[in-house]
Amino acid sequence: MTGNEAAAEAAIVAGCRFYYGYPITPQNEIPAYMSRRMPEVGGTFVQAESELAAINMVYGTSAAGKRVMTSSSSPGISLKQEGISYIAGSELPAVILNVQRGGPGLGDIRTSQADYFQATRGGGHGDYRTIVLAPDSVQEMADLTRDAFDLADKYRTPVIVLADARIGQMMEPVEFKKRPKPELPPKDWALTGAKGRPRNIVKSFYWIEGDLEKFNLHLQKKYRKIEEKEPRWEEIETEDAEIMVAAYGTAARISKEALRLGREKGARIGLFRPITLWPFPRARLAQLAETTRGVLVVELSAGQMVEDVRLSIEGKVPVDFLGRLGGAVPTSTEILEKAENILQETMEKVG
Numbered sequence: 001m002t003g004n005e006a007a008a009e010a011a012i013v014a015g016c017r018f019y020y021g022y023p024i025t026p027q028n029e030i031p032a033y034m035s036r037r038m039p040e041v042g043g044t045f046v047q048a049e050s051e052l053a054a055i056n057m058v059y060g061t062s063a064a065g066k067r068v069m070t071s072s073s074s075p076g077i078s079l080k081q082e083g084i085s086y087i088a089g090s091e092l093p094a095v096i097l098n099v100q101r102g103g104p105g106l107g108d109i110r111t112s113q114a115d116y117f118q119a120t121r122g123g124g125h126g127d128y129r130t131i132v133l134a135p136d137s138v139q140e141m142a143d144l145t146r147d148a149f150d151l152a153d154k155y156r157t158p159v160i161v162l163a164d165a166r167i168g169q170m171m172e173p174v175e176f177k178k179r180p181k182p183e184l185p186p187k188d189w190a191l192t193g194a195k196g197r198p199r200n201i202v203k204s205f206y207w208i209e210g211d212l213e214k215f216n217l218h219l220q221k222k223y224r225k226i227e228e229k230e231p232r233w234e235e236i237e238t239e240d241a242e243i244m245v246a247a248y249g250t251a252a253r254i255s256k257e258a259l260r261l262g263r264e265k266g267a268r269i270g271l272f273r274p275i276t277l278w279p280f281p282r283a284r285l286a287q288l289a290e291t292t293r294g295v296l297v298v299e300l301s302a303g304q305m306v307e308d309v310r311l312s313i314e315g316k317v318p319v320d321f322l323g324r325l326g327g328a329v330p331t332s333t334e335i336l337e338k339a340e341n342i343l344q345e346t347m348e349k350v351g
Contacts, residue, residue, distance in 0.1 A: 003141040004029035004168045007097055007161065008037065010142040011069050013176050014149040016095070017043035018068040020057040022050060022076060025109045026165040027099035030071040051076045055083030055096075062092040063202040065190025067149055071097035073165075074115050075106060077123075084158055085124030088219075089204030091189075093152030096130075097145065097161045099168035102327040110327025111165040111250055116304035119162050120278040127216050129223050131159040131230065132277040134248040138172035144275070146179070153184045155226055162277060164300065166250045166329075231284070232275035237263065238288055241270025243339045243346075246285070246309050247298040248274050250329065255298050258335035269339050277305070282312040289316040293346040296339050298322045300329060318346065 001009070008030045011019070019038055021031040031047060038045035048054035054070050061068040072080060077098045087094050100115045102108040119132045131151050133144040141163060148159040189200055206212035234252075236259060238244060247255040252273040262269040272288060272295075274281055289295065294317050297306040306321045313319060322338050324330050 006142040007145040008033040010145040020054040051079035055080040065187040069095040081124035088128035091156040113300040227279040231281035233281040234273040236271040238270035242268040257332035285312040289313045
């Protein structure tokens, strides 16, 4: 399957029966797939009149306690930001899939990772966060989409699956394994009709002075819990790495090949791949910085995740950056050469 199709089927496997979207490349396989599959499983597919309409349909369906998803690509996700802020401010679970394209503006449909800031800093107005999962394969598109629904329900929060065009469009084998049903809190907050019980209210508006601050402090407490419990990452050859590459998504796939080529030449290069971009796995990265000479951050952007890497490392070792923009991607050889140059420079400084 393609990554887009795998994510769509994974949502259905996870129990999603409501999908609302609007066409934009390079994620169009998702609504196309959902338009066929949702009727087959008794679900609802709506091609909304706009991205704004789609995210507000998500808001309403989530408020009724149902598993729901939308998807789009960069400019379309920008249009959804007000609704995502409302969903976060109402403490509702929702899954949003962003298959990034080049930007700013309409840009192009090629691979990019320039939406990192938008995804990891909330994206819309107000003090809120979204959990952000970053797949680097078609299998992870499936696995992390399923995880996204559980995390959304567990914490009553929007979860973004942040892919890029190559991950969404590439075709690889994928397996949908049976999983044990997770223990999740009951949705006793949902708007299911108040007959026989006190009524529920879903809102993000607080007009009494002090109430909004109290609610925001509650949100921040929840976010600290997520930061403590949910960071995920992958490490490859970090035990003896003199230079460590940090990358996610397509950039991580290319970096894995650079690591392999470097190891064949005797260069001790490791890879640190964040799987949760928020919460960013700061603590582990800080630990690894104690045993390496430097870190090379590889991104398909002008440099966004590199800021989280620098904040995590706090100046313990030098952090260098290699970025390609507007749909361009670095080669594994280019990454290896950059890593070798950094290692040479650090050795010369020590010597």
